Amino acid sequence: MRIDPLLSPEKFICLEGLTHLCTGGEGPWLKSHNQVYNQFSKLKSSGFQGRQEIVQVSNSCRRKIAQLWQVSPQRIAFMPSASEGMNWLSRGLDWREGDNLVTPSLEFPSVAHAWRQIEKKGIRVKRVPARNWIVREQDLLSAIDERTRLLAVSQVSFYTGQCLNIAQLADQTSRKGVLLAVDATHSSGVIQVPAGLTDLCLSSSYKWMLGTHGVAPCYLSSNAENQITESSFGWHNLISWPNDQIEFKPVVDVKPMPEKLEPGNPSLIAVMFLNNSLDLILKIGIDRIQDHARQLSALIANGLESLKQRVITPSETSARSGNTSFLTKNAKVVQDHLNAKNVLVWGELGRVRVSGHFFNGQEDVEIFLNALSDW
Numbered sequence: 001m002r003i004d005p006l007l008s009p010e011k012f013i014c015l016e017g018l019t020h021l022c023t024g025g026e027g028p029w030l031k032s033h034n035q036v037y038n039q040f041s042k043l044k045s046s047g048f049q050g051r052q053e054i055v056q057v058s059n060s061c062r063r064k065i066a067q068l069w070q071v072s073p074q075r076i077a078f079m080p081s082a083s084e085g086m087n088w089l090s091r092g093l094d095w096r097e098g099d100n101l102v103t104p105s106l107e108f109p110s111v112a113h114a115w116r117q118i119e120k121k122g123i124r125v126k127r128v129p130a131r132n133w134i135v136r137e138q139d140l141l142s143a144i145d146e147r148t149r150l151l152a153v154s155q156v157s158f159y160t161g162q163c164l165n166i167a168q169l170a171d172q173t174s175r176k177g178v179l180l181a182v183d184a185t186h187s188s189g190v191i192q193v194p195a196g197l198t199d200l201c202l203s204s205s206y207k208w209m210l211g212t213h214g215v216a217p218c219y220l221s222s223n224a225e226n227q228i229t230e231s232s233f234g235w236h237n238l239i240s241w242p243n244d245q246i247e248f249k250p251v252v253d254v255k256p257m258p259e260k261l262e263p264g265n266p267s268l269i270a271v272m273f274l275n276n277s278l279d280l281i282l283k284i285g286i287d288r289i290q291d292h293a294r295q296l297s298a299l300i301a302n303g304l305e306s307l308k309q310r311v312i313t314p315s316e317t318s319a320r321s322g323n324t325s326f327l328t329k330n331a332k333v334v335q336d337h338l339n340a341k342n343v344l345v346w347g348e349l350g351r352v353r354v355s356g357h358f359f360n361g362q363e364d365v366e367i368f369l370n371a372l373s374d375w
Helices: 033-044 047-069 082-092 137-142 166-176 268-284 286-306 331-340 362-374
Strands: 076-079 100-104 124-128 148-154 179-183 200-202 216-220 323-327 346-348 351-355
Touching: 033 047, 033 268, 047 076, 047 216, 047 268, 076 082, 082 148, 082 179, 082 200, 082 216, 137 148, 137 166, 148 166, 166 179, 268 286, 286 323, 286 362, 331 346, 331 351, 331 362
Parallel strands: 100 124, 100 148, 148 179, 179 200
Antiparallel strands: 076 216, 200 216, 323 351, 346 351
């Protein structure tokens, strides 16, 4: 049975004549976002009342992320980027010399290097190597010892497309009293994100959730909240004017979640775009989207192997995601060759990443494989 898109590509801007298979790098722009921009423009010019309506949309977006991740809206905050979320965690834990954290060696810099300052203070970062491009959950868990404070991973690898078993990691880290931090940038919007099993879970919005840059939803568990000291303060997360008293107070309290992680306004227009795209994701259903993406991944991988390309994405269905990658010494050349044929993929760092989302179908895969066969 052929795999058809779950959403017509006609819902997006500038996809006419294009085969868009690079959502893992940059998602396409929904036509309906233009209406959101017009709405924001009117509200932005409407003073206090306009601001209040924008905040209402922001709260709506918070609830939708909570629904997507199956957690409480009160535990969802908006950060400016996924990178800042990991750095906030790095700054806030009460690290002691001799402590360590565990992370894969095959990791995105936002996860791999958020710990630079604490490394200077004697905190060891254990970087667990992949085996034949696969990060094994048991290898990560085996690296944990009595001084480990944190396991930090991406749910889905930006490089290979591998999807880690977060439930397995969460079960063992919770037993050992170790925090689990997860970057869901390459999973949220395309596969299920079990945020409630984590202590910190965050995601960029401009890829699979089809929003734009400037906002990263963040889940923080009560367990992690009790262990982390706040490190960013502003009017939005402080009770600066209790009882409407304007006089400066030398000591003021920090607001509870979710404002605790928002020292100032998040990018409210980016939140409004995300609120709009989440409507589509939730309407289609993340279960359907996940099954669709994994079917496309298998189709892409099988086609690549028939063309004698070395696929580094796992073959197990549960370890697949929207990303499927193959090795090549000429990643940029391959990307440019396909681009000339109106096929968009992402080629860098010795591999080409092919991303199938819910607006893609089997025809897109066939076009891609035919274009690649010419190379």
